[in-house]
Amino acid sequence: MLNWEERRQLVKIANLYYNDGWTQEQIAKKFGVSRPVISKSLQKAKENGIIEVFIKDETVHTVELEQQLERKFGLEDAVVVPISGQTPDIVQQSVGQAGAYYLSKNLKSVNSLGVSWGSTLATLVREYPFELREGIKVIPLEGGMGRKRVEIHSNQLAYELAKKMGGSCSYLYAPATVETEELRERLMVMEDINEVLHEGEQVDIALIGIGNPYKDSTLAELGYLQEDDLEELRKMGVVGDMGFRFFNRVGEPVNTFNKNIIGISLEQIKQIKKVITVVAGSHKAECVLAALKGDYINVLIIDEQTAIELLRENV
Structure with missing residues (x-):
């Protein structure tokens, strides 16, 4: 227990340091003691309890x-984007911007970068700055051909990102x-594809x-999933997908639906050194939770509401 004199001395030192902006060295000289004191x-x-530090910032x-x-999930890194009542489009743009910034700052010693497909990833690529990273090669992680929404396909994103980095890319x-x-x-087994x-x-x-195959699904929008496919997915316990590769509630691959995919498998994704996942929209909370249980994610970039959903006991 501090006596009155000790407490008064501590308050005086704290006031000089925090309110008056004195350095510890200056305070030490005033009181005739060393800086460590x-x-x-x-x-x-x-x-x-004399000093309580409050960080005043919305972040x-x-x-x-x-x-x-x-x-909770043993992640290497997490980035949560504040949304405060924004529209889904703005949320997606904000998450894409955060993903672009994070990627740009974490490319030291990176020689190759794999990219999947989707609208949030397309936003990330669109927001990525033009910068010189000539040594990097960008690789599409699954196929993607057709006339609908080609701007979000893996090949196109690999090309656009490589162009912004001044690097090179492959095409699947x-x-x-x-x-x-x-x-x-x-x-x-074809040489170019293999x-x-x-x-x-x-x-x-x-x-x-x-992706959530049942709500706001790009797969359904592009015609990859029909109503009978969705019914079959439900029966098989599928809750989400990572670039066409479906998984159940505990993150296990549902290979019945993965066997016709041209791309690397979920098992192969798990072996990659760093998997960065970008997610926008709380309708994907259950999907993200399952992917986390499957141990596919190292870095999660996500909006605030979805983060809150993930941290609840029962998602």
């Missing part, structure tokens, strides 16, 4: 969410899905989005 006095003032809440996500000249497993096997898929397995970083 002042440092210890400030620590003692905190321990006795403090999202930083706390990031730390909780990292601890194959559709994302084919009608039969036999046709898939024939395509997968080489790109092998490159995809070896990338240093993978950029991947997560």
